[in-house]
Amino acid sequence: MKLGWRMVRKLRIVNARNGTFFNARFFSDSTTQLPLASMTVDPSSNTTKTNNNNNKNSTSSSLKHLELAKFAAIADSWFVIHFYYLFSVISNFSSSSFQLRHVWSLCISSCMVRWDSEGPFKPLHVMNPTRLAFIRSTLCRHFGKDPNCAKPFEGLNIVDVGCGGGILSEPLARMGATVTGVDAVDKNIKIACLHAGSDPETSTIEYCCTTAEKLVEEQRRFDAVIALEVIEHVADPAEFCKSLAALTVEGGANVISTINRSMRAYATAIVAAEYILRWLPKGTHEWSSFLTPEELVLILQRSSIDVKEMAGFVYNPLTGRWSLSDDIGVNFIAFGTKNTH
Amino acid sequence: MNRIVTKRFSVNVYELSITRKNFCSNAASRVSSSSSGQSSNEHEVKQNFTDDGHQYDVAIVGGGVVGMALACSLAHLPLTKHLKVAIIDSNPALVKRNCINKEDPPDPRVSTVTPATISFFKDIGAWQYIQQHRHAYFGKMQVWDYTGLGYTRYNARDVNKEVLGCVVENKVLHSSLLSCIENTDFRKTIYPSKLTSMALLPSSSSMGVDSTLSTTALFTKGRLAKLELSDGKSLYAKLVVGADGGKSRVRELAGFKTTGWNYSQNAVICTVEHTEENRCAWQRFLPAGPIALLPIGDRFSNIVWTMNPNVSSDCKTMNEEEFVKTVNHALDYGYGSHPKSSSSGGRDMFSWLRGDVTISADECFEVPPKVIKLASDRMVFPLSLKHANDYVSKHVVLIGDAAHTVHPLAGQGVNLGFEDSHALSRVIAEGVAVGSDIGEVSLLRKYEAERKPANIAMMALLEVFQRAYSVDFGPLNILRAAAFNGAHYISPLKKSIISYASGEQKMPLPLPFFS
Numbered sequence: 042m043k044l045g046w047r048m049v050r051k052l053r054i055v056n057a058r059n060g061t062f063f064n065a066r067f068f069s070d071s072t073t074q075l076p077l078a079s080m081t082v083d084p085s086s087n088t089t090k091t092n093n094n095n096n097k098n099s100t101s102s103s104l105k106h107l108e109l110a111k112f113a114a115i116a117d118s119w120f121v122i123h124f125y126y127l128f129s130v131i132s133n134f135s136s137s138s139f140q141l142r143h144v145w146s147l148c149i150s151s152c153m154v155r156w157d158s159e160g161p162f163k164p165l166h167v168m169n170p171t172r173l174a175f176i177r178s179t180l181c182r183h184f185g186k187d188p189n190c191a192k193p194f195e196g197l198n199i200v201d202v203g204c205g206g207g208i209l210s211e212p213l214a215r216m217g218a219t220v221t222g223v224d225a226v227d228k229n230i231k232i233a234c235l236h237a238g239s240d241p242e243t244s245t246i247e248y249c250c251t252t253a254e255k256l257v258e259e260q261r262r263f264d265a266v267i268a269l270e271v272i273e274h275v276a277d278p279a280e281f282c283k284s285l286a287a288l289t290v291e292g293g294a295n296v297i298s299t300i301n302r303s304m305r306a307y308a309t310a311i312v313a314a315e316y317i318l319r320w321l322p323k324g325t326h327e328w329s330s331f332l333t334p335e336e337l338v339l340i341l342q343r344s345s346i347d348v349k350e351m352a353g354f355v356y357n358p359l360t361g362r363w364s365l366s367d368d369i370g371v372n373f374i375a376f377g378t379k380n381t382h
Numbered sequence: 383m384n385r386i387v388t389k390r391f392s393v394n395v396y397e398l399s400i401t402r403k404n405f406c407s408n409a410a411s412r413v414s415s416s417s418s419g420q421s422s423n424e425h426e427v428k429q430n431f432t433d434d435g436h437q438y439d440v441a442i443v444g445g446g447v448v449g450m451a452l453a454c455s456l457a458h459l460p461l462t463k464h465l466k467v468a469i470i471d472s473n474p475a476l477v478k479r480n481c482i483n484k485e486d487p488p489d490p491r492v493s494t495v496t497p498a499t500i501s502f503f504k505d506i507g508a509w510q511y512i513q514q515h516r517h518a519y520f521g522k523m524q525v526w527d528y529t530g531l532g533y534t535r536y537n538a539r540d541v542n543k544e545v546l547g548c549v550v551e552n553k554v555l556h557s558s559l560l561s562c563i564e565n566t567d568f569r570k571t572i573y574p575s576k577l578t579s580m581a582l583l584p585s586s587s588s589m590g591v592d593s594t595l596s597t598t599a600l601f602t603k604g605r606l607a608k609l610e611l612s613d614g615k616s617l618y619a620k621l622v623v624g625a626d627g628g629k630s631r632v633r634e635l636a637g638f639k640t641t642g643w644n645y646s647q648n649a650v651i652c653t654v655e656h657t658e659e660n661r662c663a664w665q666r667f668l669p670a671g672p673i674a675l676l677p678i679g680d681r682f683s684n685i686v687w688t689m690n691p692n693v694s695s696d697c698k699t700m701n702e703e704e705f706v707k708t709v710n711h712a713l714d715y716g717y718g719s720h721p722k723s724s725s726s727g728g729r730d731m732f733s734w735l736r737g738d739v740t741i742s743a744d745e746c747f748e749v750p751p752k753v754i755k756l757a758s759d760r761m762v763f764p765l766s767l768k769h770a771n772d773y774v775s776k777h778v779v780l781i782g783d784a785a786h787t788v789h790p791l792a793g794q795g796v797n798l799g800f801e802d803s804h805a806l807s808r809v810i811a812e813g814v815a816v817g818s819d820i821g822e823v824s825l826l827r828k829y830e831a832e833r834k835p836a837n838i839a840m841m842a843l844l845e846v847f848q849r850a851y852s853v854d855f856g857p858l859n860i861l862r863a864a865a866f867n868g869a870h871y872i873s874p875l876k877k878s879i880i881s882y883a884s885g886e887q888k889m890p891l892p893l894p895f896f897s
Binding site: 166167169170173174177189190191192211212213214215216239240360 | 460461462464605812813814815816817818819825831
């Protein structure tokens, strides 16, 4: 809590210095967000939010609580900053009958402003079209859909495991799929719901704060199960893959992406992305929990999923864009089908 | 992000709401005037959402040739043909078609379209309509200056092509694109009106969020832009395309800054008649600016003559006979002698650099055909250079003259605009392919990254030409003459110039980095 107060003091200083209410730089200043993230992750700080998440997900087997707290904290870092800011402004008005829930809703709405811009998940936004291009081509081929059609996934039932704010679920919905987005972090689901609800094309997405395991318990089945950049955050990848397989219909498709456990991945995904470029909050990834492509193929095979295609993502610093390549040394994506024996 | 600061908050005891982000200052003051007015406004918004009639994917402001080409391109691409498109233009020609007869006098406003533009038009299915009307391909071009020191001739066969370009009257271009779009199955609506204001709106939320969040459903999420028209109608679009020319209203409302200056030059444009058909494009650099004689088919040619503003008003008012005499003077012996076609001397000088000889290097200087009659009114336009510092922002994108106005000396302006349309439609298709929101800035930035360097390169080159020929100074004249001779005799250079001017090469020099 002590750290928390120091943070609030710091915010006040920034506030006084900048003067303006909606200061753009403050929003995108990653250094001010980072202490907040560490604040919530810190076990001694015992914030109620972390506790809630822990309790809620105590039943799930393959999830790491620390990972959950980390992502909840990233989501929180937006909320707390906005909350504090709005509160300081609103207290300037005489607001005797002012209701706190309005502040809360304002917080969320200002987070929405950040959904697609320069937020903590900016690299995911930049990579998103490339990931979707892979998903589009593999799924169209597998399900015999016309790739030259604007909504090729019409009639497909897809689940996005670890949907976060919905950056993958929404494009899938626009491509015609019936999408279910699940995430273990409650706030992600709230943000995702709000964002998707503002567009009629994406408001059909069904978001649930749940886990893959729970969906299996509910006996849900999907034509395609997609879990991008999730497996490196779960406690038991083999168990997680079994759940993914159990969610897939016979002959259905699976798409999984993650980071290779290579020295290059350590240098780029952790050292460069988290410490030098600060694309991601420090501590987002842990090198030891990465999987090599061989390991991923093996554990998927044991869960009766045959990997049919694999591709790597490479970043071109000149154009600032990602593209698909054969190089699976760092980021890679795998497409597999559930075998029918 | 700075615009967040401009977002106004109106707070009262019972209702807390964010007003819409307004680009139009007078509209902004109206909205924030009273909270009761605000709530009725929001009510109106909700009503409009319930009937889907005024909601579009793309709203193209400006139905000129560039805007129509974008619409045609969207209609043609398989991934974008499902989009609902609105075209906003008060030009009556968009609604009430006047048929073009072959016998009609030619439109003094013409465009020189490059081979790249021709293939774009063929792709979107508009070229077949152009071929039904008057148009003139040209395979040869001659450029020289008044000093008589040098000249350059280009021939399409230098680069194994049939044509260097084609001159088409603007009304033909426009009606062809209109016919093209009418004959495709495409959901488009034409609004015969003008844009008055543009605002980003809170969009409706149809899902059931829990009660604590319901207020936010009305808040601005900026998923749609609202356009208000001069006839009182309004519409909503995910993407607003500013194709409304050099004085773009969209550019102004969206707050894009521009860089540019006025040239102290005017262009005089008219159609003239010869005794026989002209098959070559001619351009002569005079002290006050270039004069171009472009074939437009039959026995007609088009004149684009850049000159000082006071001379241009004389040119407009003088009688026809005198004007024809002045034009012939400018195209022939006026200001200086003909360049000598002593090809042997020049060829020897550059023989070590020649490589394989281009056909046109052996061609002698020719005198352009005499003008016998004026065939249209004379029109005068002031010239300026203008470039928008940004082409895109959330929900808004600029194409054509709205993004860049260039000097007409190489006839490249409209071709840059068509390139913009082509690039933008491809980027939108790419976005649709991966399920992006087409109003998203990160997607639109791809278009900007593709077009901005190319447009700036062309503008810079034209600016160099413009400046180099506006000075009459001995040593510079000799340098220019050397440049003419170099372009005439050095084959690789000549081929590179032709392919850049044809729009096949995106950059004046091959840059491996960006390709």
